[in-house]
Amino acid sequence: xxxVETYNITVYQGDDTEIxxxxxxxxxxxxxxxxxxxxxxxxxxxxxxxxxxxxSTSEPGGGLVFDAAPYEGDAxxxxxxxxxxxVSAAQSLGMQDGTYAYDLFLRDEEGKQHLRLRGTFTVxxxxxxxx
Numbered sequence: 001x002x003x004v005e006t007y008n009i010t011v012y013q014g015d016d017t018e019i020x021x022x023x024x025x026x027x028x029x030x031x032x033x034x035x036x037x038x039x040x041x042x043x044x045x046x047x048x049x050x051x052x053x054x055x056s057t058s059e060p061g062g063g064l065v066f067d068a069a070p071y072e073g074d075a076x077x078x079x080x081x082x083x084x085x086x087v088s089a090a091q092s093l094g095m096q097d098g099t100y101a102y103d104l105f106l107r108d109e110e111g112k113q114h115l116r117l118r119g120t121f122t123v124x125x126x127x128x129x130x131x
Contacts, residue, residue, distance in 0.1 A: 008119040009085070009102065013126045016089045021104075021117065022069040022082035030069060030081035033106065038064045038083055039113075040104040042121045053095055054102075054121075056085060063087070097125035 011017045023031040042054040056063035066080035083104070103118040 004115050005117055006119045007117050008122070010122045010124060011087050011092050011095075012124045013092050013095070013097065014089050014128070015092055015126070017085075017087045017092065019085045019087075020067060020069075020082055021085065023116070024081065030079075032079040033066055033081055033083070034079040035109050036066075036106045038066075038104060038106050040064060040085070040102060040117075042100050042102040044100055046101045053100060054087070054091060058083070092123060095123045097123055099123075 007021060009019060011019075023033065025031055036058075038056075038058040040054075040056045041052045043050040043052050054063075058064045058066060063086045065084045065086070067082045067084050068080050069082050100121045100123070101118075102121040104116055105113045106116050107113040
C-alpha cells in the first residue's frame with residue numbers, strides 16, 4: 001500500500017455531493033482495493049478529542065463506496081481502485097460554514113489499518129434556503 005496523500009475536499013451546504021477519489025501505485029497502475037474496508041471522519045481539528053462532524057464507512061449506506069476509475073480503451077482496472085464519498089444535503093446542512101480536518105483509513109483482511117488520505121474538509125455556506 002502506498003503512503004499518505006493529501007487531498008482537500010470542499011462541499012456546499014444543502015448540496016448532495018459525490019466525490020470520487022482514486023488510488024494508483026507509483027507506476028500509475030490502479031491499486032486493488034477489493035479486499036479492504038474504509039473509514040473516514042471529519043472533525044473540527046486534528047485534536048483526537050474534537051467532536052466528529054461526519055463519519056463515513058464502507059459499510060452499506062455508510063457513505064463510502066468502492067469504485068473503479070473511469071477509463072478509455074483497454075486500460076480498465078480489474079478491481080476497484082477508488083472510493084466515492086457521498087455527503088447528503090441533510091449532512092452538509094448540519095455543518096457550520098468553515099474548514100475542518102479529515103482523514104481516511106483503509107483496513108486490510110488481516111485487520112491492519114493504514115492512513116491513506118488526509119486534508120481539509122471545507123463546508124461552504126450557500127444563500128438559497130428551503131421555502
